[in-house]
Amino acid sequence: xxxxxxxxxxxxxxxxxxxxxxYYIQGQEPLTATGTAxxxxxxxxxxxxxxxxxxxxxxxxxxxxxxFNIQLQNGGTPGVSIPQEGSFLGFSIEMSVANQVLGKNAxxxxxxxxxxxxxxxxxxxxVNVRVGGNTQETAVLVDSTPDGRILEKDISGSSxxxxxxxxxxxxxxxxxxxxxxxxxxxxxxxxxxxxxxxxFRLGIAEVGQQILGDYLIGLQIGNEPDLYVRHGHRPxxxxxxxxxxxxxxxxxxxxxxxxxINRNLLIGPNIATGDWKPExxxxxxxxxxxxxxxxxxxxxxxxxxxxxxxxxxxxxQDPQVVFPSYLNHNAGKNIIxxxxxxxxxxxxxxxxxxxxxxxxxxxxxxxxxxxxxxxxLWGLDYTLELAHSNFSGALMHVGGxxxxxxxxxxxxxxxxxxxxxxxxxxxxxxxxxAETLGASNGTQVLDLNxxxxxxxxxxxxxxxxxxxxxxxxxxxxxxxxxASDLLVSIAVGxxxxxxxxxxPAQVKVKYLLxxxxxxxxxxxxxxxxxxxxxxxDGRLQGTENITTITCDQTNNVCQIPVPAxxxxxxxxxxxxxxxxxGAPSTTFPTTAQTKTRxxxxxxxxxxxxxxxxxxxxxxxxxxxxxxxISAASGLRHSxxxxxxxxxLVSGALVxxxxxxx
Ligand SMILES: *[C@@H]1O[C@H](CO)[C@@H](O)[C@H](O)[C@H]1NC(C)=O
Ligand SMILES: *[C@@H]1O[C@H](CO)[C@@H](O)[C@H](O)[C@H]1NC(C)=O
Ligand SMILES: *[C@@H]1O[C@H](CO)[C@@H](O)[C@H](O)[C@H]1NC(C)=O
Ligand SMILES: *[C@@H]1O[C@H](CO)[C@@H](O)[C@H](O)[C@H]1NC(C)=O
Ligand SMILES: *[C@@H]1O[C@H](CO)[C@@H](O)[C@H](O)[C@H]1NC(C)=O
Ligand SMILES: *[C@@H]1O[C@H](CO)[C@@H](O)[C@H](O)[C@H]1NC(C)=O
Ligand SMILES: *[C@@H]1O[C@H](CO)[C@@H](O)[C@H](O)[C@H]1NC(C)=O
Ligand SMILES: *[C@@H]1O[C@H](CO)[C@@H](O)[C@H](O)[C@H]1NC(C)=O
Ligand SMILES: *[C@@H]1O[C@H](CO)[C@@H](O)[C@H](O)[C@H]1NC(C)=O
Ligand SMILES: *[C@@H]1O[C@H](CO)[C@@H](O)[C@H](O)[C@H]1NC(C)=O
Numbered sequence: 001x002x003x004x005x006x007x008x009x010x011x012x013x014x015x016x017x018x019x020x021x022x023y024y025i026q027g028q029e030p031l032t033a034t035g036t037a038x039x040x041x042x043x044x045x046x047x048x049x050x051x052x053x054x055x056x057x058x059x060x061x062x063x064x065x066x067x068f069n070i071q072l073q074n075g076g077t078p079g080v081s082i083p084q085e086g087s088f089l090g091f092s093i094e095m096s097v098a099n100q101v102l103g104k105n106a107x108x109x110x111x112x113x114x115x116x117x118x119x120x121x122x123x124x125x126x127v128n129v130r131v132g133g134n135t136q137e138t139a140v141l142v143d144s145t146p147d148g149r150i151l152e153k154d155i156s157g158s159s160x161x162x163x164x165x166x167x168x169x170x171x172x173x174x175x176x177x178x179x180x181x182x183x184x185x186x187x188x189x190x191x192x193x194x195x196x197x198x199x200f201r202l203g204i205a206e207v208g209q210q211i212l213g214d215y216l217i218g219l220q221i222g223n224e225p226d227l228y229v230r231h232g233h234r235p236x237x238x239x240x241x242x243x244x245x246x247x248x249x250x251x252x253x254x255x256x257x258x259x260x261i262n263r264n265l266l267i268g269p270n271i272a273t274g275d276w277k278p279e280x281x282x283x284x285x286x287x288x289x290x291x292x293x294x295x296x297x298x299x300x301x302x303x304x305x306x307x308x309x310x311x312x313x314x315x316x317q318d319p320q321v322v323f324p325s326y327l328n329h330n331a332g333k334n335i336i337x338x339x340x341x342x343x344x345x346x347x348x349x350x351x352x353x354x355x356x357x358x359x360x361x362x363x364x365x366x367x368x369x370x371x372x373x374x375x376x377l378w379g380l381d382y383t384l385e386l387a388h389s390n391f392s393g394a395l396m397h398v399g400g401x402x403x404x405x406x407x408x409x410x411x412x413x414x415x416x417x418x419x420x421x422x423x424x425x426x427x428x429x430x431x432x433x434a435e436t437l438g439a440s441n442g443t444q445v446l447d448l449n450x451x452x453x454x455x456x457x458x459x460x461x462x463x464x465x466x467x468x469x470x471x472x473x474x475x476x477x478x479x480x481x482x483a484s485d486l487l488v489s490i491a492v493g494x495x496x497x498x499x500x501x502x503x504p505a506q507v508k509v510k511y512l513l514x515x516x517x518x519x520x521x522x523x524x525x526x527x528x529x530x531x532x533x534x535x536x537d538g539r540l541q542g543t544e545n546i547t548t549i550t551c552d553q554t555n556n557v558c559q560i561p562v563p564a565x566x567x568x569x570x571x572x573x574x575x576x577x578x579x580x581x582g583a584p585s586t587t588f589p590t591t592a593q594t595k596t597r598x599x600x601x602x603x604x605x606x607x608x609x610x611x612x613x614x615x616x617x618x619x620x621x622x623x624x625x626x627x628x629i630s631a632a633s634g635l636r637h638s639x640x641x642x643x644x645x646x647x648l649v650s651g652a653l654v655x656x657x658x659x660x661x
Pocket of ligand 6: 079080081082340343344347388389390
C-alpha cells in the first residue's frame with residue numbers, strides 16, 4: 001500500500017528509527033481548517049483513525065444573536081443537578097483492543113496512556129475506565145495463550161454487525177490494569193460474559209476482584225441485552241423478564257464465598273435503548289429485586305450509526321449532511337430526553353445512572369465528524385447536559401485503528417517505533433469536563449437555557465455549596481469574520497435577584513479553540529495542544545495561556561468574549577481556579593522502550609505540569625513544551641516491580657516522562 005511505502009524506504013535506508021520524525025504519511029498531509037475535503041480524502045484507503053476527510057462547516061445561522069446576559073445568584077438556585085464527581089466523563093475501551101491501548105502485558109505499559117489518564121486525575125482525582133464492549137460477551141479467561149499474548153482474537157468467529165471477534169485473555173490483562181492503577185488512580189469496570197447464562201463464566205469477576213481489589217468498581221451484567229434477539233443471540237421471544245431471570249441465575253451462580261464482594265458490584269441493564277425502553281426494564285421490578293447488588297444502573301446509546309459505510313448494513317448516511325446535526329444543543333438533548341424519566345426514577349430508588357457506552361455514532365463514527373473540533377464541542381455540551389440531567393457518569397468508547405471516534409489512538413503496532421499517539425477531540429472533552437467539574441465531588445450543574453434557548457450557544461453554571469463557581473459556554477458556530485463571536489455578560493447577585501452585588505473584580509477564562517468545527521487536530525486548550533495525528537505522548541504541549549477579564553463591579557457585569565467556534569470555561573472565583581484536585585504531581589525516572597535499540601533512560605529532571613489548576617498559580621512547576629526540559633524539584637520515585645513503560649523515542653526528544661499523583 002502506498003501509504004506505507006515511505007516507511008519501507010526510510011527503514012530500508014537504515015536510518016535508525018529513533019532519528020526518524022515522520023508525522024505525516026503520504027495522503028495525510030496537514031489539512032486546512034476550513035477547506036473542503038482534501039484531494040487525498042476521496043481515495044484514502046488507510047485506517048479510519050487517520051482518515052483525512054475534512055467536511056465543510058455549516059453556514060452561520062441567521063438570525064444569530066451573539067450578545068446575551070446571564071444572571072446568577074448565590075444560594076437557592078432551583079433545578080441544579082445532583083452532586084457530580086470530576087471523574088464524570090471516563091472511557092470505555094473495547095476489550096479486544098486493550099492490549100493496544102493499555103500496554104502489551106503487566107510489565108510493558110503504554111506511557112502515553114498513563115499520561116492521558118494522569119492529566120485527568122490531576123483535575124478530577126481519578127479516572128473511570130471500562131474494559132469491555134461487545135467482545136466481553138464471548139470472552140474466555142485462560143491461563144495462557146500459545147504465543148504468550150494476553151489477548152487472542154478469533155477473527156473468523158465474528159458473529160454480529162460490529163464484527164467483534166471472540167477472544168481469550170489471560171490474568172495478565174488484569175495484572176496490567178492493576179499495575180496501571182498503581183501509577184495513576186484509574187478505577188475499572190469489567191463485564192461478566194452473558195452469551196451463555198446457564199453456564200456463566202465467572203472467571204473475570206473472581207480473578208478481577210482478587211487482582212484489582214478496590215480498583216474494580218463495577219461488573220456489567222450483559223451488554224446491550226435488548227439487541228440480543230436482533231443479533232441472533234437469543235430466541236425471538238426474549239424480553240426484559242427473561243433478562244431479569246438470567247440475572248437471578250447469575251446471582252445463584254455467584255453464591256460462593258469467592259463472590260461475596262463482587263455480587264454487589266453489578267451494573268445493569270446496559271440496554272442500547274434500541275429494542276427496549278428503560279421503563280420496560282424498570283417495570284419488571286429490576287431495581288427493587290437487585291437493589292443490594294446494583295452498584296449502578298446503566299444504559300448505552302449512540303445518537304446515530306455508520307454501519308452502512310463500515311459493514312453495508314442499514315442506510316447510507318452522508319457525513320456532510322449529518323454534520324450540522326451534531327453542532328447544536330439539541331444533539332445531546334435528543335439522546336438524553338428518553339432517559340429523563342429514568343434519572344428521576346432511579347433517584348427515588350437511591351441509585352445512580354451511568355451512560356455506560358457512547359460516542360458520536362456506533363459502528364465507528366463518521367469520517368470528518370467524529371474526529372473534528374465539532375466533536376469536541378459536541379462531547380462537552382452532551383456531557384454537561386448528561387450531568388445537568390442527573391446522570392452520574394458517562395464513558396466514551398475507544399475502538400481500534402478502524403474507527404473514527406477514538407479519544408486516543410496508539411500507532412499501529414509495527415509503526416510504534418516512529419509514530420506517537422493520535423489524540424482525538426473526545427479526549428479534549430474529557431480533559432475539560434474534568435476541569436469544569438473539579439475534584440470536590442460536590443459540583444452541581446445547571447443548563448442555564450441562556451440566550452433564549454438558542455441551540456448554538458448552550459451555557460452552563462457549575463455550583464459548589466450552592467454558589468456558582470464556574471460558567472461553561474459553547475459557541476457551535478464557525479464564522480471567521482468575527483461577527484458570530486459571542487459577548488456574554490455575567491452578573492452574580494445584584495438587585496435582579498434581591499441579593500448584594502457579588503460580581504468578582506476579575507475572572508479567569510480558559511478557551512478551547514480551533515479555526516473551524518471541521519478542523520482535525522491541533523486544537524488548543526488554554527493555548528496548549530496534543531498536536532495532530534501521530535504527534536502526542538499524552539502530555540499537553542506549549543505554553544499555557546489564561547485570559548484574565550476585568551469585570552465592571554459598579555454595573556455588576558463581567559463580559560466574556562467567546563469566538564466562533566469555541567468553548568470557554570470562566571472561573572468566577574480564585575478558589576474555583578486554583579482548586580487542586582488533591583495530591584501534587586510527581587514524576588520519576590524510568591526506562592522507556594519499544595525496541596531494544598531505542599532504549600534510553602528518561603531524564604528525571606522534568607516535571608510535567610502546567611496542566612490543570614495546580615499548575616496555574618504561583619507554583620507553576622515546569623514546562624511541557626516538546627524538548628524543553630526545565631529543572632524542577634519534586635518527588636521522584638524509582639519504578640519498582642520490573643515494569644517497563646512503553647514509549648516512543650524520537651530523535652533527541654526524550655518522551656516518557658510520567659506524571660504521577
Ligand atoms: C498541527 O501543527 C503542527 C505544528 O504546527 C503542524 O506541523 C501540523 O501540520 C498541524 N497538523 C494539522 C492536522 O493541522
Ligand atoms: C482518485 O483516484 C483516481 C484513479 O487513480 C483519480 O483519477 C482521481 O483523481 C483520484 N481522486 C482524488 C480526489 O484524488
Ligand atoms: C511482556 O512483553 C515484553 C515485550 O513484548 C516481553 O519482552 C516480555 O517477555 C513480556 N512479559 C511477559 C511476562 O510475558
Ligand atoms: C459462549 O462463548 C463461548 C466462548 O466464546 C463459546 O465457547 C460458547 O459456545 C458460547 N455459548 C453460547 C451458548 O453461545
Ligand atoms: C417513568 O418511569 C416509571 C418507572 O418505570 C414508570 O412507572 C412511569 O410510567 C414513567 N413515566 C413516564 C411519563 O414515562
Ligand atoms: C435533577 O435532580 C434534581 C434533584 O432531584 C432536580 O431538582 C432536577 O430537576 C433534576 N434535573 C433534571 C433535568 O431532571
Ligand atoms: C504494518 O502492518 C500492516 C498490516 O499488517 C502492513 O500492511 C504494513 O505494510 C506494515 N507496515 C510496516 C511499516 O511494516
Ligand atoms: C470522590 O468520590 C470518590 C468515590 O467515588 C472517592 O474515592 C474520592 O475520595 C472522593 N473525593 C473527595 C475529594 O471526596
Ligand atoms: C492568549 O489567548 C487569547 C485569547 O484567545 C489571545 O487573544 C492571545 O493572543 C493569546 N496569547 C498568546 C500569547 O497566545
Ligand atoms: C506488575 O504486575 C506483575 C505481575 O504480572 C507484578 O509481578 C508486579 O509486581 C507488578 N508491578 C507493580 C509496580 O505493581
